[in-house]
Amino acid sequence: MRQESSALNSHHVQLLVSVRNREEIRPALAGGCDILDFKEPAHGALGMIDAETLHSISEFFQTDPLDIPVSLALGELTDWSESQPAPLLPPAITYLKMGLSHTAEMPHWYSIWQDLINRIEDTNQTAYHWIAVAYADWEQADAISPQDVLTAAIESESAGLLIDTYFKQGRNLLDHLQLDELSALIEQAQSHGLKIALAGSLQQRDLAILSSISPDIIGIRSAACRGHLRTDCIQEQAIRDFRRQLDQQSVLSRSGGHIG
Template identity: 40%
Template sequence: MHQGPQLLVSVRDADEARAAMRGGVDIVDVKEPAHGPLGMADPHVIASVVEAVTEHDATRCCSAALGEVSDWFETCAVPALPGGLRYAKLGLSGLGRSASWCREWQDVRRRFEEASSGSWEWIAVAYADQQAADSPRLGEIIPAAAEASCAGVLIDTFDKRNGDLLSHLIAGELGEAAVQCHASGLFLAVAGRLSVASLSELAGTGCDVVGIRSAACEARDRQAAVRAECVAAFRRQMIEVFAHAEDRGDWRRQPGAAGNTGH
């Protein structure tokens, strides 16, 4: 098995999940891109993806996007999530000026846990385009994630029309985030319109998970379908680029840091 980061692909249904698995994905992430950067799919869709993954290869794991914390304020009923999820995540957009964002985040997390019979680990989400998202800063989110016993931190982009992850954070900043995460026992996942061209910069950062959707879809259109051949091509390039960086001593991922991801 390759020693680089794990590959996460966001899928919108069971058919896309099967395509991603044929392409060699490590983590199947369920979301509905039409509903926003962390748009939640219908619970029955999440359940069908979990079932498809379990039937195909029980060693792989599933994660689910649950929208933004602000989507679930007290007037909104929280649905029960199906069993079989390994990770779940909530966005923090619109909470950048809220002194109580951490409490609000944990309250919504608790409501999902109480509504559901299964259990999972949480991934905290930091938006690289923090001002566009009006979200808390990365420097606030990492310690909050550790305090809240999260498994990891995802750095993603909020506005998919305004550049990729590396348009907002340079590789050195991602590397510092990785150091902080690993020191706190967290893994670091990165996403945000990443492409094969992004890999050389990511390879020196120490990230543990690389997440894609656009690069996994036909014509790099995140609203199009995930294609197995696109996933496989990205995975091959990721393994090659990260292996080359490791040979040069550029890759700073700490041993065992990705062990928290369960693979």
């Protein structure tokens, strides 16, 4: 299992944009994303795209190779059965992640998680960068607590930790975890060489407060979409606007709140 890459090791906060198909790739790139993420928002927080879409993006990458990292959501751990064959993934994929909802009552969730990781890597003959996923609304999602997920991420030498929200009905990351809780998780993760990504219905108005705790990556879907509806199509201008605000807040944070 690979642990880090330069994309997760930059001095500025990077922007991850989640797209659902081949058609959304170009507006995401033109808008200024640093990491291109694939997921199907209609299938949940980390819904996996279907086999047809996987094939379509594989064809895209064969003719238009990217110079930025690509990540893929694999759904929830509980979506996978022990007998389910691992999919063949596009060679362009670098980062993989899966959610841990409905695992709170699974005493052996860690070994099941690791077994699935090994199965996917064996099938694809690739050592991926794995991103552990903690849900800020973990109690409602019947998931492992963020602290326990971070502990597992450190133990498994994951590349990073994503803190997201499982439910997407009107509340965002900051409605579930206090800033000091997020800051403590970030500090602990970074002290162990992990990178932290924050997501969960984040909007431009959240960037000022989030920049103060120095995450490595901010991930968006709804903020990139028309009308901020995560199941609608993404818009290049919405991503550009978010990118501009993110860069401005990063500069302000590094300069102590002022420039010059």
